[in-house]
Amino acid sequence: MSMYSTLEEAIDAAREEFLANHPEMEEEDASVSQFGLQKYVMQDGDIMWQAEFFDDEGEPGEFHPVRSGEAAQAVWDGDFDEVELRQEWLPENTLHEWDEGEFQLEPPIDTEEGAAAAAEWEDDNSDSDRWA
Numbered sequence: 103m104s105m106y107s108t109l110e111e112a113i114d115a116a117r118e119e120f121l122a123n124h125p126e127m128e129e130e131d132a133s134v135s136q137f138g139l140q141k142y143v144m145q146d147g148d149i150m151w152q153a154e155f156f157d158d159e160g161e162p163g164e165f166h167p168v169r170s171g172e173a174a175q176a177v178w179d180g181d182f183d184e185v186e187l188r189q190e191w192l193p194e195n196t197l198h199e200w201d202e203g204e205f206q207l208e209p210p211i212d213t214e215e216g217a218a219a220a221a222e223w224e225d226d227n228s229d230s231d232r233w234a
Contacts, residue, residue, distance in 0.1 A: 105142060105150035109184050112139075112151035113177065120155040133157060137174040138165035139187070141196045142205060166195050 106112040116137075121129060136156040144150055154163050155178060159170050168190065169177050176182055197205035 105152055107148065107150060109139075109151050109153075109187060112153040116153035116155050117178065120157075124157070132178060134174050134178045135159040135170060136161065136163070136167050137169040137177045138163040139168045139191070140165040141191055142199065143196060144199045145202075166192075 104115065106115060117129070117132075120134065121127060121132065124132070134155040134157055136159050138154045138156070140152045142150040142152070152165060154165055155174065156163060168187065169182075177187075194207065197207060200206050
């Protein structure tokens with residue numbers, strides 16, 4: 103799954119992937135039960151997103167489940183507030199890129215590189231980041 107610079111792009115890609123995995127469904131008729139999301143902070147400070155939809159609420163996913171039932175279906179249908187999704191995101195769930203393609207919940211600070219990365223990421227998840 104690819105990462106996207108906007109939440110909207112990530113959700114659109116998740117819709118496309120869900121439909122590709124369920125070729126018997128049409129987009130208008132699709133019924134989802136769970137919506138998962140993941141936020142990443144890249145080494146250069148860019149924010150990236152990934153999202154996924156499931157038709158079974160108990161299905162384990164790679165990302166944090168943030169909506170289920172009717173709320174997940176509302177995201178599928180485009181009836182959601184992107185600002186609200188950003189505000190509800192828990193900062194402790196954000197993954198930080200430590201090395202190219204390797205992510206951790208927090209950058210290690212026991213090395214010179216880790217300390218430098220931590221300094222770059224220290225304002226991550228501020229209120230202004232949530233609105234972006």
